Amino acid sequence: MTGPLGRRRVSWRSCGAIAATVVAAGIPTIVIAAPSPSFDIPAGDLADALVLFARQSGRQILFAPAQVRGLRSPAVHKRTDPDRAIARLLAGTRFRARPAPGGAYVLEALPAPRPPSGPMSVAPRVIAPEDVAKITDIVVVGTPGGGSRRQDAAFAVTTVTRTAIDQLGAPATADVLRLVPGLTVETSGGKNGANIFVRGYPSGGDAEYVTFQTEGAPYFPPATLSFLENSQLYRIDETVQRVEAVRGGTGALLASGQPGATVNLIQREGGDHLAGLVKTSVIDDGEVRGDAYVSGPIGARTHVMVGGYYSRGNGIRSPGFAADRGGQITANLRRDLAHGSVLVFARYLDDRSQWLLPIPVEQTGRSIGGYPGFNPGTGTLAGPDTRTGTRNDGTSYDLNDGRGARIINLGTNVELRLGDTVTLRDKASWLAGDADTTGLVSDNVPPETAAAYAAQMGGTIATLVTAADGHAVSPAQAVVRAGIWTVEKRIDALVNDATLEWAAGSSKATIGVYAADYGSRDHWDIGNALLLTAQPQARRLDMTLTNGALVTRDGFASGSSFLVDARYRGSDLAFYGVEEVKLGDWLRIDGGVRHQRHSVDGSVRDTRPAGPAGLDGDPRTLYDNADVVFADTRSPVRYRGGAWSWTLGANVDVTRHFGAFARFSRGTSFPFFDNLRDGITVAPRIDTIESGVKLSGPLSLYATVFRNTFQGLATTVIAGGAPIASIGGARATGVELDGLWRVAKPVSVAFAGTWLDAHYRRFFTDGGLTNLSGNRVQRQPMWQWRVTPTWDFAVARRRSSLFTTLSYMGDRWSDVQNQQLLPGFITWNAGMTLDVSTRLRMQATADNITNAIGLTEGNPRTLGTQAPGAIFARPIPGRSVNLSASYRF
Numbered sequence: 001m002t003g004p005l006g007r008r009r010v011s012w013r014s015c016g017a018i019a020a021t022v023v024a025a026g027i028p029t030i031v032i033a034a035p036s037p038s039f040d041i042p043a044g045d046l047a048d049a050l051v052l053f054a055r056q057s058g059r060q061i062l063f064a065p066a067q068v069r070g071l072r073s074p075a076v077h078k079r080t081d082p083d084r085a086i087a088r089l090l091a092g093t094r095f096r097a098r099p100a101p102g103g104a105y106v107l108e109a110l111p112a113p114r115p116p117s118g119p120m121s122v123a124p125r126v127i128a129p130e131d132v133a134k135i136t137d138i139v140v141v142g143t144p145g146g147g148s149r150r151q152d153a154a155f156a157v158t159t160v161t162r163t164a165i166d167q168l169g170a171p172a173t174a175d176v177l178r179l180v181p182g183l184t185v186e187t188s189g190g191k192n193g194a195n196i197f198v199r200g201y202p203s204g205g206d207a208e209y210v211t212f213q214t215e216g217a218p219y220f221p222p223a224t225l226s227f228l229e230n231s232q233l234y235r236i237d238e239t240v241q242r243v244e245a246v247r248g249g250t251g252a253l254l255a256s257g258q259p260g261a262t263v264n265l266i267q268r269e270g271g272d273h274l275a276g277l278v279k280t281s282v283i284d285d286g287e288v289r290g291d292a293y294v295s296g297p298i299g300a301r302t303h304v305m306v307g308g309y310y311s312r313g314n315g316i317r318s319p320g321f322a323a324d325r326g327g328q329i330t331a332n333l334r335r336d337l338a339h340g341s342v343l344v345f346a347r348y349l350d351d352r353s354q355w356l357l358p359i360p361v362e363q364t365g366r367s368i369g370g371y372p373g374f375n376p377g378t379g380t381l382a383g384p385d386t387r388t389g390t391r392n393d394g395t396s397y398d399l400n401d402g403r404g405a406r407i408i409n410l411g412t413n414v415e416l417r418l419g420d421t422v423t424l425r426d427k428a429s430w431l432a433g434d435a436d437t438t439g440l441v442s443d444n445v446p447p448e449t450a451a452a453y454a455a456q457m458g459g460t461i462a463t464l465v466t467a468a469d470g471h472a473v474s475p476a477q478a479v480v481r482a483g484i485w486t487v488e489k490r491i492d493a494l495v496n497d498a499t500l501e502w503a504a505g506s507s508k509a510t511i512g513v514y515a516a517d518y519g520s521r522d523h524w525d526i527g528n529a530l531l532l533t534a535q536p537q538a539r540r541l542d543m544t545l546t547n548g549a550l551v552t553r554d555g556f557a558s559g560s561s562f563l564v565d566a567r568y569r570g571s572d573l574a575f576y577g578v579e580e581v582k583l584g585d586w587l588r589i590d591g592g593v594r595h596q597r598h599s600v601d602g603s604v605r606d607t608r609p610a611g612p613a614g615l616d617g618d619p620r621t622l623y624d625n626a627d628v629v630f631a632d633t634r635s636p637v638r639y640r641g642g643a644w645s646w647t648l649g650a651n652v653d654v655t656r657h658f659g660a661f662a663r664f665s666r667g668t669s670f671p672f673f674d675n676l677r678d679g680i681t682v683a684p685r686i687d688t689i690e691s692g693v694k695l696s697g698p699l700s701l702y703a704t705v706f707r708n709t710f711q712g713l714a715t716t717v718i719a720g721g722a723p724i725a726s727i728g729g730a731r732a733t734g735v736e737l738d739g740l741w742r743v744a745k746p747v748s749v750a751f752a753g754t755w756l757d758a759h760y761r762r763f764f765t766d767g768g769l770t771n772l773s774g775n776r777v778q779r780q781p782m783w784q785w786r787v788t789p790t791w792d793f794a795v796a797r798r799r800s801s802l803f804t805t806l807s808y809m810g811d812r813w814s815d816v817q818n819q820q821l822l823p824g825f826i827t828w829n830a831g832m833t834l835d836v837s838t839r840l841r842m843q844a845t846a847d848n849i850t851n852a853i854g855l856t857e858g859n860p861r862t863l864g865t866q867a868p869g870a871i872f873a874r875p876i877p878g879r880s881v882n883l884s885a886s887y888r889f
Contacts, residue, residue, distance in 0.1 A: 036079050036080055036081050036082075036420045036421075037056055037057050037058070037079065037080075037082065037420070037421075037505075038056070038078070038079040039053070039056050039057070039076045039077065039078060039079070039080065039085050040052075040056065040076075040077055041053060041056070041073075041075060041076045041077070041085075041089070042075050043072070043073065043074050043075040044072065044073065045071075045072065045073075046068045046071040046072060046073040046089070046090075046093065047063075047068050047071075049073040049076075049089050050063060050068070050073075050089065050107075053076075053082075053085060053086060053089060055585065057082040057085065057086075058503050058508065059082055059104065059105060060104035060105070061086070061097065061104065061105040061106075061107060062104055062105065062106045062107060063095075063106075063107035067095075067107070067109075068093070068095070068107075071093050073089045073090070073093075074088060074089070074091065074092075076088055076089060081420055082420070086105060090107075094109055094110050095107050095108065095109055095110065096108060096110055098336065099336065099340070099341060099415075099417075108272070153249075153651075153661075153694075154249070154250075154588065154590060154649040154650065154651035154661040154662075154663060155246060155247075155248065155249025155250050155251075155649065155661065155663060155690075156182065156246065156247045156248060156249055156690065156692060156702070156704040156706075156736060157244060157245065157246045157247075157249070158179065158180045158181070158244070158245050158702075158738055158752075159242060159243070159244050160176050160179050160180070160242060160243040160244075160245070161242050162240075162241055162242055164179060164750070165236060165240070165242075165243070166833075166843070167788070167790075167803050167831060167845070169831070169843075169845040169847070169882050170236055171187075171191050172187040172190070172191045172192070172194055172231070173194075173231040173232070173234055173235055173236050173265075174187050174194030174196055174207070174229075174231040175187050176236060176243050177196060177210075177243075177245060177263065178786065178807070179750075179752060179786075180245045180247070180261075180738075180752070181704075181736035181737060181738045181752045181753060181754045182198065182199045182247045182261075182704075182706075182734065182736045182754055182756075183196060183197065183198055183199075183210075183245070183247070183261060184196070184197040184779065184780045184781065184784065184809075184812075185197075186779070186856040186857065188356060188856040188857075188874050188875065188876045188877065189355060189356050189357070189403075189874065190315070190324075190353045190354055190355055190356045190402075190403060191235075191324060191351075191353040191404075192231075192232035192351070192352075192353050192355075192402075192403045192404045192405070193206075193227070193229065193232055193355060193403045193437070194206075194207065194229060194231055194232070195207070195229075195779065195856070195857070196210045196229065196231070196261075197209075197779055197780050198210060198247065198260040198261045199247060199248065199260070199261075199706060199708055199732055199734060199756070199758075200708055200730065200731075200732025200733075200734065200756055200757075200758030200777050200780060201260055201686070201708070201710065201713075201730075201732075201777075202710065202713050202715050202726075202730045202758075202760065202763070202777050202778070202816075203715055203779075204715040204716055204726075204778070204816075204860070205779075205857075205860070206224040206225075206226070206227075206228070206229040207223060207224050207229035207230065207231065208223055208224040208260075208669075208672075209223060209258065209259070209260025209261065209669065210223055210224075210229070210230070210231075210258070210260055210261045210262075210263060211223050211230070211251075211255070211256050211258035211260075211261070211262050211263070212230040212231060212233070212234060212263050212264075212265065213255065213262065213263065213264045213265065214234060214264070214265045214266075214267065214345070214347075214409070214411065214429070215264075215265075215266065215267060215332075215343065215345060215411060215413050215427065216255070216264060216413065216427050216497075217255075217411050217413070217427040217428060217429040217495055217497060218255055218256045218429065218495050218497075218516070219233060219234070219409050219411070219429045219431045219493065219495070220233055220431055220491065220493045220518065221256050221493055221495060221516040221518050221570070221572060222518065222520075222570070222672045222673065223256075223258060223260075223669075223672075224672060225489070225520060225672060225673055225674060226487075226674040226716075227403075227437045227487040227489070227524075228435050228437075228489055228491075232403070232404060232405055232435065233349065233405050233407055233409075233431070233435065234265055234328075234347075234349070234409075235309070235328050235349060235351055236265075237291050237307065237308060237309040237328055237330075238268075238277055238279060238291040238292065238293045238307055238309070239267055239268055239293050239305065239307040239308060239330040240265055240266070240267060240268070241266050241267060241268045241269075242266050243263065243264070243265055243266070244263070244264040244266065245261055245262070245263045245264075246261065246262045247260070247261050247704075247706075247736070248260070248261075248663075248665060248688045248690055248706060248708075249647070249649070249663060249665060249688075249690070250578070250590075250592070250647055250649075250665070251665075251667070252594070252645045252646075252647060252665050252666065252667025252668075252686075253576050253578060253592045253593070253594045253645055253646070253647055253665075254497075254512070254576065254578075254594075255497050255514060256495075256514065256516070256572070257514070257574060257576075257594055257596055257645060257667065257668070258667075258669075259645070259665070259667025259668070259669060259686045259688070260669070260686075267305065267330060267332055267345060268293060268295060268305050268307070269295065269303060269305050269332060269334055269343075270295035270296050270297060270298075270303030270304045270305045270333075270334070271295065271296065271297070271303060272296075272297055272303075273296060273297070274294070274295075274296035274297075274889075275294070275295050275296060275888070275889065276292070276293055276294035276295060276296075276307075276888070276889050277291070277292060277293055277307075277886055277887065277888050277889075278290075278291075278292045278886065278887050279291040279292065279884055279885070279886035279887075280884065280885055280886075281311075281882055281883065281884040282882070282883050282884075283313065283316075283880055283881070283882050283883075284880055284881040284882075285313060285314060285315060285316045285318065285880060286313050286314055286318075287311060287312065287313025287314070287315065287324060288311065288312060288313060289309060289310070289311035289312075289313075290309060290310055290311070291307070291308070291309040291886075292307055292308070292309075293305060293306065293307025293308075294306055294307065295307075298333075301335060301336040301337075302333065302334070302335045302336075303333070303334050304331070304332070304333045304334075305330075305331065305332050305333075306329070306330070306331040307329070307330060307331075308327060308328045308329035308330055309327050309328055310326070310327035311324065311325065311326065311327065312324070312325040313325070315353065315354050316377070316378055316877045316878065316880050317354065317356055317378055317379060317380035317877065318378070318380070319354060319380055319382035319383050319384070319387070319399065319537060320383050320384045320387075320537050321384065321387060321400055322400075323352070323353060323354035323382075323399070323400060323402055324352070324353040324354060324402075325351075325352055325353075326349075326350050326351030326352050326353075326404060327349075327350060327351065328347065328348065328349045328350075328351060329347070329348050330345065330346070330347045331345065331346050331347075332344065332345035332346075333345075337416070339416060339417040339418075340414070340415045340416040340417055340423075341413075341414075341415050342412065342413070342414050342415075343412065343413040343414075344411075344412050345410070345411050345412075345413075346408075346409070346410050346411075347408070347409040347410075348407075348408050348409075349405055349406065349407050349408075349409075349433075350404075350405075350406045351404045351405065351406075352400075352401065352402040352403070352404035353402050353403060353404055354380070354382065354399070354402050354403075354439075355402055355403040355437060355438070355439035356380065356874065356877075357381075357439055357440065357441050357442055357482075357874060358442045358857065358858070358859055358872040358873050358874045359371075359374060359376070359379055359380065359381060359442070359872070359873070359874070359875070360374050360446065360447050360480065360534055360870055360871070360872060361374070361376050361853070361855070361870075361871060361872075361873050361875060362869060362870055362871075363866070363868060363869070363871050363873070364868050364869070365868070366821070366823040367823075368823060368853045368855060368873075368875070369853070370853070371447065371534070371870055373534075373535050373536070374534075374535065374536055375536070375878065376853045376875045376878070377848070377851050377853070377875070377876075377877060377878015377879065378536075378877070378878050379536040380536060380537070381440050381442065381480070381482050381532060381536070381537075381538045382399050382439075382440045382537070382538075383536070383537025383538060383539075384537065385466075385467075385468050385537070385538070385539050385540055386399060386440055386482075386530060386532070386538060386540060386555075387399045387400060389484070389530075389540075389554060389555070389556075390554070391484065391525070391528050391556065391559060391560070392528070392553070392556060392558075392559030392560070392615055392623065392624045392627055393525075393559060393560060393615070393627075393629070395525065397438055397484050397486055397528075398438065399438055399439070399440060399484075401436060401438040401486075402437075402438060402439070403436075403437040403438070403439065404435070404436075405433060405434065405435040405436075406433050406434045406435075407431055407432065407433030407434070407435070407491075408431070408432060408433055409429065409430070409431045410429070410430045410431075411427070411428055411429040411430070412426070412427070412428045413425075413426075413427050414426045414427075421502060421503045421504050422500070422501070422502050422503075423500075423501045423503075424498075424499075424500055424501075425498070425499045425500075425501070426496065426497070426498045426499075427496070427497045427498075428494075428495065428496045428497075429493070429494075429495045430492075430493070430494050430495075431491070431492065431493045432491070432492040432493075433490075433491065433492075434488070434489065434490055434491070435489045435491055436486070436487065436488045436489060437485070437486070437487040437489075438484070438485070438486045438487075439484075439485050440482045440483070440484060440485075440530075441482060441483045441484075441485045441526075441861075442480065442481075442482045442859065442861070442872045443480065443481035443482060443483065443529055443861065443872075444859060444861045444862040444872075445480070445481060446480070446866070446867075446869070446870040446871050446872055447478040447479065447480050447534035447870045448478065448479065448480075449475065449476050449477065449478060449479070450464055450473065450474070450475050450476070450477050450478075450479045450541070450543065451475040451476065453479055453531070453543075454475070454543065454545060454551070457543075457545065457549070457551050457622060458545070458547070458549070459545030459546055459547045459549060460545060460546050461475050461543060461544075461545065461546070462544045462545055462546045463542075463543070463544045464477070464541060464542075464543050465541070465542050466539050466540065466541060466542075467539075467540035467541060467542045467552070467554050467555040468539065468540060473533070473541060477533060477534075477541075478533070478534035478535075479531060479532060479533060479534055479541060480532050480533075480534045480538070480872075481529040481530065481531055481532070481557055482529065482530055482532055482538075483526065483527050483528050483529045483530070483558075483561075484525075484528040484530065485524075485525070485526045485527075485528070486524070486525045487522070487523075487524045487525075487526075488522070488523040488524075489520055489521070489522055490520070490521040491518070491519070491520050491521075492518065492519055493516065493517070493518035493519075494516070494517045494518070495514075495515070495516045495518075496513075496514070496515050496516075497512065497513075497514045497515075498512060498513050499511065499512040499513075500512075506581055506582040506583070507579065507580070507581050507582075508579070508580045508581075509577070509578070509579045509580075510577065510578045510579075510592075511575075511576070511577045512575070512576045512577070512578075513573075513574070513575055514572065514573070514574040514575075514576070514596075515571075515572070515573050515574075516570075516571065516572045517569075517570075517571045518569075518570050518571075519567070519568055519569045519570065520566075520567075520568045520673060521566075521567055521568075522564050522565070522566045522567075522568070522673075523564065523565055524562065524563060524564035524565075525560050525563060526560065526561060526562040526563070527558055527559060527560045527561030527562060527627075527628070528556060528558065528559060528560060528561075529556070529557045529558040530555045530556055530557065531543060531551070531552050531555060531556075531557045532555070540554065540555025541555060542554070542555060548620055549620050549621075549622050550620060550621045550622060550623065551622050551623065552623050553621070553623045553624075556623050557622075557623055558623060558624075558626060558627070559610075559614075559615065559623070559624050559626075559627035559628075560627055560628050560629070561626070561627075561628055562607075562628065563605075563607050563628055563629070563630055564604065564605075564677070565604070565605035565630060566602060566603065566604040566605070566637070566673070566677060567602050567603055568600060568601075568602035568637065568673040569600070569601050569602060570598070570599065570600045570673065571598075571599050572596055572597065572598050572599075572670075573596070573597050574594055574595065574596035574597070575594070575595055576592060576593065576594035576595075577592055577593060577594075578590060578591070578592035579591060579592065585653070586652060586653045586654070587650065587651070587652055587653075588650070588651045588653075589648075589649070589650045589651075590647075590648075590649050590650075590651075591646070591647065591648040591649070592646065592647055593644060593645070593646045594644065594645040594646070595642065595643070595644050595645075596642060596643060596645070596668070596670075597640075597641070597642040598639065598640075598641050598642065598670040598683075599639065599640055599641075600637060600638065600639040600671075600673065600676055601636075601637065601638055602636070602637035602638075602673065602676075602677075603634045603635065603636050603637060604634060604635050604637060604677050605630050605631070605633075605634050605635075606630070606631040606633045606634060606635055607628050607629065607630055607631055608628070608629060608630075608631045609626075609627075609628060609629075610624065610625075610626075610627040610628065610629050612625065613625065614626070614627055615627055615629070637673070637676050637677055638676075639670075639671060639676050639681060641670060641681075641683055643668035643670075643683060643685070644666075644668075645665070645666055645667045645668055646665070646666055647663060647664065647665035647666070648663065648664050648665075649661060649662065649663035649664075649665075650662055650663075657695065657696045657697045658693075658694070658695050658696075659693070659694045660691070660692065660693045660694065661691060661692055661694070662690070662691040663688075663689075663690050663691070664687075664688070664689050665687075665688045665690075666685065666686070666687050666688075667685070667686050667688070668683055668684065668685050668686070669683065669684045669686070670683050671683060671714070674716070675714055675716070678716065678725060680714045680716075680725055680727065682712040682713070682714050682727060683712060684710060684711065684712045684713045684714070685710070685711045685712055686708060686709070686710055686711075687708070687709045688706060688707070688708050688709075689706065689707045690704055690705065690706035690707070691704070691705055692704035692705065692736075695739075698741070698742045699739065699740075699741050699742070700739050700740045700741075701737070701738075701739040702736075702737070702738045702739060703735070703736070703737050703738075704735070704736045705734070705735050706732075706733070706734055706735075706736070707731075707732070707733045707734075708730075708731065708732040708733075709729070709730075709731050710729050710730040710731070710732075711729045712727075712729070713727065713728060713729060713730060713763075714726070714727045715778075715816065724765065724766075725765070726763060726764065726765035726772065726816050727763070727764060727765075728760060728761065728762045728763030728764050728772070728773075729760070729761045729762050729763060730758060730759065730760050730761055730763065730777055731758070731759060731761055732756060732757065732758035732759075732777065733756075733757045733758075734754060734755055734756040734757065734758075735754070735755045736752075736753070736754050737751065737752065737753045737754075738751075738752045739751055739752075746791055746792045746793055747789065747790070747791050747792075748789070748790050748792075749787065749788070749789045749790070750787075750788040750789075750790070751785070751786070751787045751788070752785065752786055753783075753784065753785030753786070754783070754784050754785070755782065755783055756780060756781070756782055756783075757782060758776065758777035758780055759773075759774055759775065759776055759777065760772045760773055760774065760775050760776075760777060760816070761773055763775070763816070765816060765817075770817075772816050772817065772818075775813070775816060775817070775818045776812075776813055776818055778812070778813050778814065778815055778816050778818075779812055779813070779814065779822075779857065780812060781809055781810030781811060781812045781824065782810050782811070783808065783810035783824075784807075784808060784809050784810055785807070785808050786805055786806065786807040786808070787805065787806050788803055788804065788805040789803065789804060790802070790803040791803070795834060798834060798835045798836065798837070799833075799834075799835040800832070800833060800834045800835065801832065801833045802830075802831075802832050803830065803831050803832070804828070804829065804830040804831070805828070805829045805830070806826060806827075806828055807826065807827045807828075807829070808824065808825075808826050809824055809825055809826075809827075809854060810824040811823055811824045812824075814855075814857050814858030814859075814860070814873075815858065815860070817865075819865035820858035820859070820862075820865060820866055821858075822855045822856070822857070822858060822873075823855065825852050825853070825854035825855075825876075826852060827847075827848050827850070827852050827854065827876070828848070828849045828850050828852075829845065829846060829847045829848065829849065830845070830846050830849060831843065831844060831845035831846065832844050839887055839888045839889060840885065840886070840887050840888075841885070841886045841887075841888070842883075842884070842885050843882075843883070843884045843885075843886070844881065844882070844883050844884075845881070845882045846879065846880070846881045846882075847877075847879065847880050847881075847882075848876065848877065848878055848879050848880070849879055850879075851878050851879050852876070853875050853876075854875060854876045855873045855874065855875050855876075856874055856875070856876060857873065857874045858871065858872070858873050859871065859872040859873060
């Protein structure tokens with residue numbers, strides 16, 4: 001495991017040695033002490049017998065009751081291995097039990113002899129692994145080691161099924177999290193680079209308190225680095241079977257110890273028969289996308305899946321070139337062993353999209369409208385004239401590079417049952433590649449006339465022409481400034497999470513070791529403002545003043561204002577333990593502790609002003625007089641810290657379909673690279689009290705009440721060309737609802753909603769001069785909800801479905817000062833599917849049908865209020881229609 005990161009051999013080998021020591025030390029005693037469970041299952045209905053087996057063995061078994069209706073099973077009255085017991089119960093039936101990840105069994109049909117070919121052939125019904133999420137509500141994330149029914153989980157968790165993903169038609173990975181209550185998701189910045197906020201956790205952007213995993217393993221341990229949130233490192237395609245998201249709860253203990261939200265992307269896997277899909281999608285903005293996967297057996301106990309996607313287009317905010325393009329390929333192979341399984345997976349992502357930023361809009365109080373000539377749903381400043389150029393320092397840029405990632409990710413999941421009641425699990429992930437950003441970032445001044453801009457520069461206009469072709473431009477032309485920002489990141493990470501589970505009687509104990517080694521090589525060039533016409537696909541302008549001053553050069557009104565040349569290396573080592581005890585059939589309690597050490601080493605190159613006359617020594621060339629350049633010295637970055645986290649929870653099963661839970665948890669989030677570079681070393685601590693009720697049946701309802709208390713938080717925005725930090729605490733109280741009401745056989749209604757009351761407490765900015773206590777936490781509304789009714793029907797005996805979604809996002813404040821109002825808005829989406837045949841499906845979806853203008857951020861580069869009238873803000877994209885056709889085999 002040390003090869004990919006050779007320069008870190010010693011530290012990673014040490015972590016691995018510690019993990020191996022803990023596991024090896026515990027195995028002998030546990031194996032000797034662990035007896036086989038005692039079964040007392042009478043002969044009778046197979047479905048009832050399977051339920052008793054699950055209770056008495058402590059092992060989940062996934063099956064559809066309709067599949068075993070009418071089948072009988074023999075009695076089992078003895079102490080024996082669960083594998084032998086389940087084999088006896090299924091003897092003489094057409095089913096077998098296959099061990100699945102997490103310690104559960106999957107009931108599947110025995111392979112039938114291949115029937116003769118011909119029109120009367122009927123394929124046998126098989127419960128494939130990709131169907132498990134549809135049959136039983138099973139979750140893996142948030143559970144210590146193995147899986148659990150959502151109804152049994154003593155924490156808030158949401159599972160997004162493949163059907164829900166397809167209906168959503170999500171272009172960005174983060175869009176899927178719109179279905180998760182308690183999260184506020186902004187994807188108006190494009191397919192890559194979302195902002196995700198959790199349960200009132202104060203944050204300035206990106207996804208600081210959201211950890212993404214695949215197959216239960218975090219693929220990049222820092223939840224956020226500036227200009228990098230982890231959803232852009234994984235794209236949702238047809239290889240993803242479902243998505244699980246845990247808020248709070250046990251997340252502070254397991255894996256990377258995320259106290260906010262942990263999101264697990266679960267891949268499809270191969271079944272016992274060849275299966276696959278080919279899908280083509282076309283969006284009305286001209287983007288074309290192709291998805292495909294194929295899966296099946298390559299041996300009696302070995303199964304494989306390979307798939308991915310490729311897309312290309314200009315995007316709904318077209319810059320006049322194919323800014324959105326790229327693809328992903330994923331493969332996995334599972335080998336079932338006599339007492340366990342091994343999963344190996346690999347993924348390559350190469351995807352870019354335009355980084356969408358604030359544009360000119362008109363705001364008068366709560367009313368938002370389009371700026372003259374600028375469509376708020378499709379407009380962007382970027383265009384062919386701004387696509388490429390050379391900055392003051394001689395470096396070139398290309399807006400076509402956009403924002404995205406080019407990475408490779410390899411991982412393994414190993415599960416071994418060591419005796420009757422002991423299970424060893426190990427999840428590992430290695431990732432390496434680039435996650436770069438290039439964008440045209442709006443300045444802090446709204447549109448104004450060129451003459452007014454010249455006056456600010458100390459004179460009147462002598463000449464004003466387009467930089468590309470020298471055409472004269474009127475002094476009355478509305479102009480704006482927008483900067484070329486480039487952020488280059490070369491990242492890598494090696495993660496391992498090993499657990500040892502001992503289940504005996506009513507007790508299940510888990511101990512774990514989490515180790516991670518990761519790094520980032522950063523090069524930032526921020527500033528580089530262009531003087532542009534205030535119109536879509538803007539033109540660069542060159543201006544001279546009557547006093548002889550040159551305001552711009554090739555459109556550039558300034559050079560670099562903030563530079564970063566940094567190398568960071570981080571490592572985490574955590575030990576955790578969790579104990580769950582069943583006190584009868586109706587009550588389970590659990591508790592656990594975690595201790596984590598966090599270390600960072602690195603260095604940052606110092607910067608200095610270019611001088612009063614700028615890079616060229618001429619004070620009359622105004623475009624470079626305030627430039628910043630690198631110095632010849634470097635400053636070290638170093639951090640050493642550790643913290644304890646713990647949780648205590650209880651789950652009550654009033655009936656099999658109604659339950660409740662309560663939990664307290666304390667978690668810690670350590671400072672990431674960018675905070676340490678800016679001298680911020682606080683380690684946020686979060687205390688969470690939550691309780692909820694869970695109802696399953698025709699009405700599936702999950703309702704959670706929570707209260708979070710935060711200490712030592714830090715949020716940072718880049719304003720005036722440099723980071724500005726706010727530090728302190730906050731408190732948040734909220735209610736989350738999530739459910740599905742099956743009104744009648746053809747009609748169902750999915751719903752999710754959040755009420756949140758989150759305010760800062762002892763929270764200061766401007767170096768401690770401004771007290772923001774009492775202000776609402778920025779970017780998170782008090783109310784948000786979504787309702788999706790679905791009608792399933794038949795057209796000429798072909799399955800069809802109509803669905804529509806109403807979403808509401810309440811009022812928010814864009815800034816910590818609570819001076820930039822983001823008014824609430826409603827969006828309406830709709831779609832339809834039609835099964836043309838048993839294999840061919842057509843689907844149409846329409847987003848933002850009413851062309852609602854919903855702002856997701858104001859101007860983060862302006863501190864305080866923006867005057868009424870023309871402002872910079874980032875609205876959601878306008879109406880779009882997606883048509884797709886998929887063929888299954």
